[in-house]
Amino acid sequence: GIPCVADRVVMAAAKAVLEPIFEADFLPTSYGFRPGLSAHHALETIRTIVNWRGKVWVLDADIRSCFDEIDSDALVAQIERRVCDRRMLKLLRGWLRAGVFEGGVVSVIEAGTPQGSPVSPLLANIALHVLDEAWAASGQRLGALVKYADDLVALCATREQAEEARELVAAVLDPIGLRVHPEKTRIVHVALGAEGFDFLGFHHRMRKSWRTGHWYLQKWPSKRAMAQVKAKIRDRTDRRYARLPLEWAVEDLNRVLRGWSNYFRYGNSAEKFDHIDAYINERLAILASTKHGLTGRNWVSRFNNQWVNQLGIYRLSGKVTRWPAHASR
Structure with missing residues (x-):
């Protein structure tokens, strides 16, 4: 359920302790809810890669119910790689498995991060760090990954690379209980303005410059x-x-x-x-x-x-x- 004020204070304190530890590990492909970074850093990266590196095949992936379906055990296992303090781990397990009291009945939650919690974005970043690691290990040959929390795009040079990127993302997410939405995930060819895609509130599409005659990726609401x-x-x-x-x-x-x-x-x-x-x-x-x-x-x-x-x-x-x-x- 939604944490009370006292729990939120403790969660904020836990975030202050955990964040520097995991920030040392997080990779440049991740932008969401990180100190010193914003959605606009991610958006500018996309513009630069498409315009100057020619990555015009875009995997526009939608992770289904990310904050609700992250596997708790897989998330704790990720945290245990960097945190050995038993009290902190016990606290995190308690938050992840806290039940919901409704109609006089407590329902135990087996997946997801604490709803409305200050620490939830950090926990989601920790869980999804496996995708950044997998991309660094074997996905870079396919193109560039830009991830903002549970929103992501992969920018590739060919359709085949974009399709392979989709398979890689699905394979990495499956063990942590997550799925890409089959209907909302698509591969888009943005060259010459043929198609566009939405990401972080903006619509992205290539337009021809009347001054240079070249095509550039632009964005608007x-x-x-x-x-x-x-x-x-x-x-x-x-x-x-x-x-x-x-x-x-x-x-x-x-x-x-x-x-x-x-x-x-x-x-x-x-x-x-x-x-x-x-x-x-x-x-x-x-x-x-x-x-x-x-x-x-x-x-x-x-x-x-x-x-x-x-x-x-x-x-x-x-x-x-x-x-x-x-x-x-």
């Missing part, structure tokens, strides 16, 4: 990311806000937009950012028309772009920038 932020905008501009000061809706929206912009501004997101700005204009105008009892499309001229700007809404347009070169791994 995926359809899912766009749908999610639009749902949040709708939620904060629905009819219940019509009875409240408009400034309250703007304040809520600005929190959402700043966070979303700070993540997606590193990429080729200008077109998507403009789309969201236009969507915000429309939603705020509809909200204001509801507030003032206007019908039809009378709000189009009255609640225009200038009016929206005067509200102090956070604008996405102009926020796109490059990932700083010095921040690359």
Whole structure:
């Protein structure tokens, strides 16, 4: 079950002890939940490898229910390779096998990491380290692996290498109780923009440069990311806000937009950012028309772009920038 406050404090302390030990072992293919690394380091690695090393066959793999299905015994065995303190191992076993109390019955959990725990991302990285090791030993000839927690892509030069990479990933994950999702795992040929793939919230696809005539991998918010932020905008501009000061809706929206912009501004997101700005204009105008009892499309001229700007809404347009070169791994 979800750990209580006291358990979370102990788990955070355990993470502080264990993390430096395993950080010494973790390999450059792993980016997720690691000190000094972010999703953007992984994304920049993908862009560089595809654009400058010609790895245009991509294994886009989806690990099914990773945090719920990691084999507890296999995970403890991984930890025992580096940790010999019996008290720490006993504590970890207890967390991994803690039951769920529901309807007066305690159900014992045989797999997965503690739900909502500060130590869960580290435990997942430890479990999946076997994949990084296997790739370092025999997968490097196939291409480059980029892994962020349970999300991963393998960047290969040929379809045959990508298919072999899929077999290698499946074979390594099986002993630790994990499977790649057969329907969500696919091999994509990104050359000449024929296909694209989604990874870490971005859609990745090659586009032709009008200046050089060459094709380069670019990225922008995926359809899912766009749908999610639009749902949040709708939620904060629905009819219940019509009875409240408009400034309250703007304040809520600005929190959402700043966070979303700070993540997606590193990429080729200008077109998507403009789309969201236009969507915000429309939603705020509809909200204001509801507030003032206007019908039809009378709000189009009255609640225009200038009016929206005067509200102090956070604008996405102009926020796109490059990932700083010095921040690359």
